[in-house]
Amino acid sequence: xxxxxxxxxGRIREKYAAKFxxxxxxxxxxxxxxxxHATGSIKVKEALEQQLAEHDLSDKAExxxxxxxGFCAMGPLLVVQxxxxxxxxxxxxxxxxxxxxxxxxxxxxERLLYKDPVTRKRIASQKEIPFFAHQEPVVLRNKGLIxxxxxxxxxxxxxxxxxxxxxxxxxxEEIIEQMKISGIRGRGGAGFPTGLKxxxxxxxxxxxxYVLCNADEGDPGAFMDRSILEADPHAVIEGxxxxxxxxxxxxxxxxxxxxxxxAISRLTKxxxxxxxxxxxxxxxxxxxxxxxxxxxxxxxxxxxxxxxxLMRSIEGKRGMPRPRPPFPAHKGLWExxxxxxxxxxxxxxxxxxxxGGSWYSAMGTESSKGTKVFAVSGDVNNIGxxxxxxxxxxxxxxxxxxxGIPKKKKFKAVQLGGPSGGCIPDAxxxxxxxxxxxxKVGAIMGSGGVIVMDENTCMVDMARFxxxxxxxxxxxxxxxxxxxxxxxxxxxxxxxxxxxKPEDIDKMRxxxxxxxxxxxxxxxxxxxxxxxxxxxxxxxxxxxxxHDKRCPAxxxxxxxxxxxxxxxxxxxxxxxxHCPSDAIIWKKKEVARIEKDKCIKCLTCxxxxxxGAIF
Amino acid sequence: MAKSPHPVHEDITPEMxxxxxxxxxxxxxxxxxxxxxxxxxxxxxxxxxxxLLDYIAKGLNLPSSEVFGVASFYSxxxxxxxxxxxxxxxxxxxxxxKGIKExxxxxxxxxxxxxxxxxEDKRFSLEGVRCLGACGLAPVMVVxxxxxxxxxxDKILGILDNYT
Ligand SMILES: Cc1cc2nc3c(=O)[nH]c(=O)nc-3n(C[C@H](O)[C@H](O)[C@H](O)COP(=O)(O)O)c2cc1C
Ligand code: FES
Numbered sequence: 001x002x003x004x005x006x007x008x009x010g011r012i013r014e015k016y017a018a019k020f021x022x023x024x025x026x027x028x029x030x031x032x033x034x035x036x037h038a039t040g041s042i043k044v045k046e047a048l049e050q051q052l053a054e055h056d057l058s059d060k061a062e063x064x065x066x067x068x069x070g071f072c073a074m075g076p077l078l079v080v081q082x083x084x085x086x087x088x089x090x091x092x093x094x095x096x097x098x099x100x101x102x103x104x105x106x107x108x109x110e111r112l113l114y115k116d117p118v119t120r121k122r123i124a125s126q127k128e129i130p131f132f133a134h135q136e137p138v139v140l141r142n143k144g145l146i147x148x149x150x151x152x153x154x155x156x157x158x159x160x161x162x163x164x165x166x167x168x169x170x171x172x173e174e175i176i177e178q179m180k181i182s183g184i185r186g187r188g189g190a191g192f193p194t195g196l197k198x199x200x201x202x203x204x205x206x207x208x209x210y211v212l213c214n215a216d217e218g219d220p221g222a223f224m225d226r227s228i229l230e231a232d233p234h235a236v237i238e239g240x241x242x243x244x245x246x247x248x249x250x251x252x253x254x255x256x257x258x259x260x261x262x263a264i265s266r267l268t269k270x271x272x273x274x275x276x277x278x279x280x281x282x283x284x285x286x287x288x289x290x291x292x293x294x295x296x297x298x299x300x301x302x303x304x305x306x307x308x309x310l311m312r313s314i315e316g317k318r319g320m321p322r323p324r325p326p327f328p329a330h331k332g333l334w335e336x337x338x339x340x341x342x343x344x345x346x347x348x349x350x351x352x353x354x355x356g357g358s359w360y361s362a363m364g365t366e367s368s369k370g371t372k373v374f375a376v377s378g379d380v381n382n383i384g385x386x387x388x389x390x391x392x393x394x395x396x397x398x399x400x401x402x403x404g405i406p407k408k409k410k411f412k413a414v415q416l417g418g419p420s421g422g423c424i425p426d427a428x429x430x431x432x433x434x435x436x437x438x439x440k441v442g443a444i445m446g447s448g449g450v451i452v453m454d455e456n457t458c459m460v461d462m463a464r465f466x467x468x469x470x471x472x473x474x475x476x477x478x479x480x481x482x483x484x485x486x487x488x489x490x491x492x493x494x495x496x497x498x499x500x501k502p503e504d505i506d507k508m509r510x511x512x513x514x515x516x517x518x519x520x521x522x523x524x525x526x527x528x529x530x531x532x533x534x535x536x537x538x539x540x541x542x543x544x545x546x547h548d549k550r551c552p553a554x555x556x557x558x559x560x561x562x563x564x565x566x567x568x569x570x571x572x573x574x575x576x577x578h579c580p581s582d583a584i585i586w587k588k589k590e591v592a593r594i595e596k597d598k599c600i601k602c603l604t605c606x607x608x609x610x611x612g613a614i615f
Numbered sequence: 616m617a618k619s620p621h622p623v624h625e626d627i628t629p630e631m632x633x634x635x636x637x638x639x640x641x642x643x644x645x646x647x648x649x650x651x652x653x654x655x656x657x658x659x660x661x662x663x664x665x666x667l668l669d670y671i672a673k674g675l676n677l678p679s680s681e682v683f684g685v686a687s688f689y690s691x692x693x694x695x696x697x698x699x700x701x702x703x704x705x706x707x708x709x710x711x712x713k714g715i716k717e718x719x720x721x722x723x724x725x726x727x728x729x730x731x732x733x734x735e736d737k738r739f740s741l742e743g744v745r746c747l748g749a750c751g752l753a754p755v756m757v758v759x760x761x762x763x764x765x766x767x768x769d770k771i772l773g774i775l776d777n778y779t
Contacts, residue, residue, distance in 0.1 A: 035751040038762035072751025220707030220746035258654065258691055259747055299650050299689035302745065316647030318688040377709035377750035384751055415708060449750075451708045465711055475688075580721065580768065600724050603717050604768055 003286035005278045006164055009155050016156035020145070022082040026061040026103060028052075029079040029144060033068025033230050034223075034262050036075035040091075044076045047092040051099040061103055067231020067266070069144035070385035071131055074114070079126055079144060086126035087112045117381055117403055131382045134401045138363075138371045139347045140387045143231040148266050151273040154234040160279055162350030166242045167287040170353075172202050175246040179349070181357025183369035188214055188305075188342030189420065189447050190522070191368075191435045194349075197339060200329035202247040204337035209249035211240050211291075212314075212333065212340040215256040215263070216298055216305040219418030220469065222449035224373040225343035227385050229256075229263035232347065233270035237293060239346030241284070242353055244291040247339055252293040255310050258300065267295060302419075302473035306521050307332075307340045309475070320477045321521035342447070344373055364390030368434040372448060376402050379409065379454035386450075388433070395429040398452055409454040413537070417446025419466050419473075420526030422533025423459065442533040444526070458555035459538035460545050464492040466530035474523065481524030484515040488531060497558040500546040505535065554615070557601050561615055562594050568613035575605035575614065622666045626696060634659040635667070639674035649675060649685055653692055662693045690745075698733045698740035700778040703757040707746025714767070715754040719743065721768035722775075738779070 002010075018024040030036075030045045049063050069077050074088035078098070085108045087098065094112055101109050113122040114129050123129050137143065146153035154160070166175050180195030201209065213236060217225040229236060240252045256264050271293050274280045282290040296314050303309045304319035311333045313319035332338025348370065352360045361369045368390040374397060377383045381403030388397065394414060398404070405411050413423040422443035424431065431437050435445050453462070467489040474481045488511055491504050512528030519525045535542065544550045551559040564575075569591045576586035583598035584605065594605070594614075606614050621632045638655045642648035652671060657663050663686055672682040686692045704710075704719050719730070722741060726734050733740040749755050752764025756771060763774055 034747075034749050034762075035764070038749060038752055038755075038764050072749075075751075217748065218745070220711075221709045221750055222746065223748040223750055226748040257748075259745070297651065297654065298691075299654060300691035300745065301689050313650065314647055316649040316685070318684055375750060377753060378712045383753075418708070449708070451712060451750075453712055457712055462712075465708070469706075578769065581724075600720070602720055602724070602768060607714070607717075 003168075005285050006168070008277065009160055009164065012152050012155045013158070016152060019153075020156055025059070027081040028061060028063045029066050029069075029081060030063060031067075031069040031075060031077040031144060032065035033072065033075075033227060034260075035068065035072040036077060037262065039075040041076035043092055044078075044090050044095065047095040048078075048099070051095045052103070055099055055104065057099070057103060064147050065149075066144045066146060067142075067148040068227040068385060070140065070227070071129075071382065072385065073381070073383035077144075080108075083108075084125045084127055086114055086124070086129060088114055130403065131384065131386075131401055134392075134396060135387050136363075136371055136389050137387050138351060139228065139235070139344055139373055140231070140385065141351075142235070143227070143385070146232070148231055148233055149269050151234060151270065151277060154232070158354065159234055159350075160238055162353040163238045163241045163245075163279065164285055166245050166353050167285050167289055172246045172248060175242060175353065176202060178353060178357040179246070182352045182360035183357075183364075184345065184348060184352065184360060185368065185435065186342055187344035187348075187372065187447065189219075189417070189444070191445060194341065194345055197329065197341075198243060198246045200327070201337045201339045204330050206337050208251075208334075208336045209247055210333045210336055210338040211244045211247065211249045211252040212310070212338060213240055213252065213254040213346055214305060214307070214310060214340055214342045215254050215260070216310065217257055217260075217343070217447070218302040218305040219447050219449050221375065221377055221415070221451045222418060222447050223375045224385065224448045226257075226260050226263050227375075228343050228347050228373070229260070229267055233263075233267045234274065235347040235350060236267070236343055237270055237274055237280070239341075239349035240293060241279070241291055242349050243339055243341065243346065245289055247337070249339070250291060252291065253314055253333070254293060254295045255304070255314060256295055256297055258297045264295060264297065271295070301475070302469075303475045303521070303523050306523060309521070310340065311338065318475075320475045321523075323520060344448070365432065365434045365437075367436055368445075372433055372445070374433075374448045374450045376450045376452070378415075378451040379405055379457070380452040381406050390434055391432045393430050393432050394424065394450075397433070397450060398429065402452065405452065405454050407454075409456065411452070412455050412457055413453045413459065415443075415451040415453065415462070415530075416449070417444035417529070418449050419469050420444060420522065420529055421446045421449075422529050423453070423462065423537065424533075425537045442529075442536055444529070456553050456555070458496075458551055458553035459534045459541045460492065460495055460551075461553075461555050463531045463534045464489065464496055467492055467527075470523065470527040474527075478518075478520035478524060480515045480518040481520065481527065484511055484519075485524070485527055487511055488515075488528065492531070495542065495545045496551075496556045498545065498549040498556075500542075502546060504546065505539075505542060508535065554606055554612075555603075557603070560601075560606070562596065562599050562601065563615060564592050564594060565613045565615055566591050568611050570611055570613070572610075574608045574610070578604050578608045580604060622670060624664060624666050626662075626664065627660050627667065631659050635670070636674075639671060643675060649677065649682060650689065653682075653686055657692060662696050664694070664696075668694075696733065696737075698737050700738065700759050701740050701742060702775070703742045703744045703747075705745075705747050705749075705753070705755040705757075706743040707750060707753075709746070709750035709753040710755055713753040717768050718754055718756065718766055718771055721771065725772060739775070
């Protein structure tokens with residue numbers, strides 16, 4: 001006879017089968033991710049519930065607050081099922097219209113539908129919106145669909161069946177074998193094969209072992225892990241249970257950024273629910289195997305995302321990395337064998353076990369299997385969360401899914417891999433997302449941040465920006481990183497201020513090589529990458545700064561004259577209207593003039609002038 | 616009357632000390648709890664003055680130097696008082712590309728307030744923070760608990776008027 005927990009999962013699945021086929025009532029799926037919360041989705045949801053109650057529809061229609069739907073640029077969002085109708089940028093007042101016209105009148109509200117920026121046509125079905133149409137959700141299969149605070153929703157979508165299979169039908173070796181067949185590589189940045197990592201830890205002798213989840217998501221411009229935790233926390237828990245079974249660990253920690261309160265609160269609830277259902281705790285599924293998870297909140301140090309530093313931080317120390325070996329698989333948390341995996345890696349595990357490793361390895365390229373979640377942001381129309389099979393080109397991500405660059409501006413570069421990554425120019429946009437292919441063009445896959453930059457971005461300034469970040473986050477333990485990055489930053493600052501010298505370029509190259517070769521941890525070893533990649537592709541901008549004392553993108557304040565070109569100025573007065581410090585003098589039909597002593601150099605006029613008349 | 620075990624500090628009220636004692640008692644026997652204790656104590660007292668750090672060290676039976684070392688390592692912890700409202704401007708890549716630098720200089724100019732400092736009237740403190748994971752809304756400003764997306768130098772002054 002099946003264990004009672006297994007039977008319970010079966011009963012829950014049957015009970016909710018109609019819910020996810022959308023056959024019993026209308027479901028109003030409202031996005032409750034961090035982005036939509038900030039744009040007012042909670043009030044919109046309350047208004048929707050109130051409207052339903054007023055029209056006596058509470059039995060016929062149900063409002064579900066889901067995790068991040070992914071299309072963050074369009075919030076607050078609502079998807080009506082059945083019908084897959086996608087509504088965007090909603091206000092409280094729109095709720096009455098939707099209830100009256102769509103729920104009662106059965107006719108979608110035209111003006112609230114998505115409008116294609118190219119064809120100017122409205123698209124009703126979520127599946128047909130280009131942003132979604134080119135995606136292939138695997139890790140994100142439950143996003144925008146289930147209530148992340150309901151374990152029953154997760155179970156109804158086959159949740160915890162992977163854990164049941166792993167605990168009741170497989171031994172540790174078989175789990176690891178499937179993980180190896182899947183070919184999945186860590187999604188936290190380094191891309192180390194997950195199956196292999198688990199094998200090392202499982203063979204490492206010791207009674208006490210740990211499974212850790214890295215939810216520190218330190219790369220600026222990355223929000224995949226936050227969204228996964230907010231939309232589908234049980235997927236991460238299930239992955240941790242399976243990992244624990246594979247290496248025989250009894251205890252796990254999730255190291256989460258304190259800046260992610262919503263993710264932490266949902267994960268906390270999910271752990272409580274899983275414990276109440278007997279999916280965490282002792283003797284899970286009657287298998288004799290027990291596992292518990294605790295959340296540990298970080299305290300704001302980028303370097304704590306590095307594995308050895310993260311473990312020191314959980315131990316309550318200053319989060320500084322230590323040299324490896326010994327590797328965490330042998331000596332990790334409290335000196336015990338430990339597996340650390342990223343949120344996205346762990347969220348993929350249950351499906352790999354459920355469908356088998358070869359199902360997963362059928363997706364992707366030769367050396368990069370499966371799908372990858374990217375956080376697309378910056379100067380791009382469709383900002384949001386994107387999941388595509390490995391091998392998809394950057395161009396597809398930025399143009400087909402991302403909808404291209406707004407305001408008719410030109411694309412300049414895409415930054416991948418955060419502070420350890422690089423900037424890729426237009427000529428290489430057909431590069432497929434694949435660990436090796438991306439490394440070849442001078443960036444790294446990294447954790448999945450994709451930041452698009454238009455022609456108004458100064459690449460020297462971006463290199464300075466990243467170096468400032470690295471310098472600020474360097475823990476100070478090793479000299480090459482502490483002193484070397486400070487030197488690099490000083491040189492870049494000098495160049496941005498117009499005091500750069502021709503020999504600075506070679507100096508930066510030399511310093512970069514030394515830092516990469518001698519730094520203690522990944523932070524320093526990869527820290528010079530943003531400098532190297534901009535030197536490789538945007539040398540002309542460095543030269544303009546150094547030789548001509550000119551910033552072509554007009555971002556470096558010290559190189560701007562704050563004067564108006566009489567020949568270009570159309571006398572429109574836009575600069576005058578927007579100047580916050582009354583520094584611009586303008587009359588109708590006259591060329592504007594900037595009063596230097598009043599000017600605070602805020603660049604507002606540069607942004608507002610449509611003709612580039614200010615230099 | 617027995618002498619209070621708490622050091623005297625102008626910014627920490629008796630109720631706060633009660634809360635602090637509770638936090639310390641809860642975590643006393645947990646190894647590695649120092650970061651959690653510091654975070655919860657900062658939530659109670661607003662910041663972590665040296666007297667409080669010493670008190671926590673004694674409570675957890677740790678050397679003061681170790682507690683101070685941890686508190687100064689992590690950027691979450693503030694050893695100086697904050698204003699009534701904390702303005703956090705995201706300095707992540709997405710926000711930077713979308714112009715947070717210009718927003719920062721507007722705040723600095725308007726309120727005569729540098730990063731990491733407090734206005735004289737204690738109304739605002741200003742912090743540049745790391746990516747908030749809300750890059751979809753870039754550039755992002757957080758005031759107290761409220762997240763404001765898609766801000767611009769022009770918009771923020773109106774928003775900040777609501778925080779007195
Ligand atoms: C400076 C630095 C910061 C890192 N930050 C993170 C992070 O925020 N999240 C993450 O998952 N991995 C991060 N990593 C990578 C981890 O060290 C580790 O490789 C990863 O969590 C392992 O999980 P995976 O194999 O599933 O990718 C960082 C590495 C370095 C060197
Ligand atoms: S860069 Fe500002 S929220 Fe991510």
